[in-house]
Amino acid sequence: MLHTIGLFLGSILRLFRARRYLLLENLVLRQQLSVLKRKRPRPRINLFDKLFWVLARRLWSGWKQALIIVTPDTVIGWHRAGFALYWRVISRSRRVFGRKRISKEVRDLIFRMVSENPTWGAPRIHGELLMLGFDVSERTISRWMRRAARDPELAKRWLAFLKNHREAIAAMDFFTVPTVTFRLLYCLFVISHDRRQILHFNVTRHPTSAWVIQQLREAFPFEAGPRFLIFDRDSKFSCEVAVAVRSLNVRPVRTSIESPWQNGVAERWIESCRRDLCDHVIAVNEAHLKRLLTEYVHYYHEDRTHLGLNKETPGGRTRSPRRGRVIAQSRLGGLHHRYDRAA
Numbered sequence: 001m002l003h004t005i006g007l008f009l010g011s012i013l014r015l016f017r018a019r020r021y022l023l024l025e026n027l028v029l030r031q032q033l034s035v036l037k038r039k040r041p042r043p044r045i046n047l048f049d050k051l052f053w054v055l056a057r058r059l060w061s062g063w064k065q066a067l068i069i070v071t072p073d074t075v076i077g078w079h080r081a082g083f084a085l086y087w088r089v090i091s092r093s094r095r096v097f098g099r100k101r102i103s104k105e106v107r108d109l110i111f112r113m114v115s116e117n118p119t120w121g122a123p124r125i126h127g128e129l130l131m132l133g134f135d136v137s138e139r140t141i142s143r144w145m146r147r148a149a150r151d152p153e154l155a156k157r158w159l160a161f162l163k164n165h166r167e168a169i170a171a172m173d174f175f176t177v178p179t180v181t182f183r184l185l186y187c188l189f190v191i192s193h194d195r196r197q198i199l200h201f202n203v204t205r206h207p208t209s210a211w212v213i214q215q216l217r218e219a220f221p222f223e224a225g226p227r228f229l230i231f232d233r234d235s236k237f238s239c240e241v242a243v244a245v246r247s248l249n250v251r252p253v254r255t256s257i258e259s260p261w262q263n264g265v266a267e268r269w270i271e272s273c274r275r276d277l278c279d280h281v282i283a284v285n286e287a288h289l290k291r292l293l294t295e296y297v298h299y300y301h302e303d304r305t306h307l308g309l310n311k312e313t314p315g316g317r318t319r320s321p322r323r324g325r326v327i328a329q330s331r332l333g334g335l336h337h338r339y340d341r342a343a
Contacts, residue, residue, distance in 0.1 A: 051082075102144075106134055110141055114148040166193040168227035172216075173266040174207065174234060175273070179283050187293065188212065190219045192226070193265050195314040196306055198297045203290045207236050213244040225250040230263050268308075272300070280335055292332070299331045303338040 106129070113125045122142035129136055172190045179185060189201035200219030204211055219225070229245055230253045231237050237254075245252040255262035277296045283289040301315040324341030331338055 111148045169193040170226040171230040171266040175270045197314045209238045209240045
């Protein structure tokens with residue numbers, strides 16, 4: 001600090017010196033700085049030195065020509081760091097403007113109205129709150145409505161619908177499998193809700209709406225389809241696909257956005273297929289993956305027991321007699337086995 005004050009007083013005294021004297025002094029000082037820089041290329045610079053050069057940069061246009069110890073980019077970096085520090089301090093000390101945070105009572109009331117009135121929107125709830133004497137903006141209500149917990153009864157009603165109509169419901173979905181060359185293969189399958197049977201599946205590299213429509217015709221020939229077909233809002237299931245489903249005398253049922261649980265049977269089969277097969281093999285091409293899936297579907301129907309079917313199989317596997325030697329039959333190249341008793 002004392003060094004800085006001395007430098008400031010020396011600068012004032014030099015205002016009264018002759019120009020020739022100042023030029024000679026400048027030359028002598030520069031020669032000494034050159035010697036100092038050769039002896040100590042990176043001298044230690046404190047905070048006051050940095051502030052001095054930041055001020056010099058703002059007040060003197062020729063500051064770059066006088067730099068010897070540091071580079072101009074270093075001084076610019078100090079200035080930017082000081083600018084960021086200044087605004088950081090200003091932002092922390094600034095008062096918070098705008099509407100004050102709504103109370104927990106109002107939030108709970110918004111959540112209650114959303115739960116008790118599923119068809120109400122933000123304008124309707126805003127009107128009710130105004131009638132109760134709460135001064136809350138409609139936009140705030142809309143923002144808090146997104147955080148409201150959904151009515152669990154809706155999920156129960158959907159589950160009851162699936163259970164009561166499972167004989168007449170099928171579902172379809174896509175899942176992807178990477179190949180050995182890191183390309184993606186798309187597998188489409190149609191599964192029945194009644195016995196969890198795979199009604200149809202196929203593999204392609206380029207899924208289109210026309211390809212999906214053709215697979216549906218192969219899955220439900222001669223109008224032998226179920227009454228309802230559940231599928232999500234994937235772009236591959238376009239409006240043309242929905243029209244084709246109706247032409248097969250099947251009612252399309254689309255799930256809600258980001259609600260995979262509404263197509264739980266299909267999602268569960270994807271998980272089983274990945275865990276039982278895809279996580280243990282590397283597909284070479286479409287033909288290879290289709291062969292593997294064909295073997296897995298046969299194992300899935302005839303051999304694999306299911307918790308949702310009371311530990312039975314979709315194909316109706318018969319129980320072995322209690323007597324006899326237990327033998328193992330390899331499935332999927334030894335990934336799984338079926339156990340029976342020898343006759």
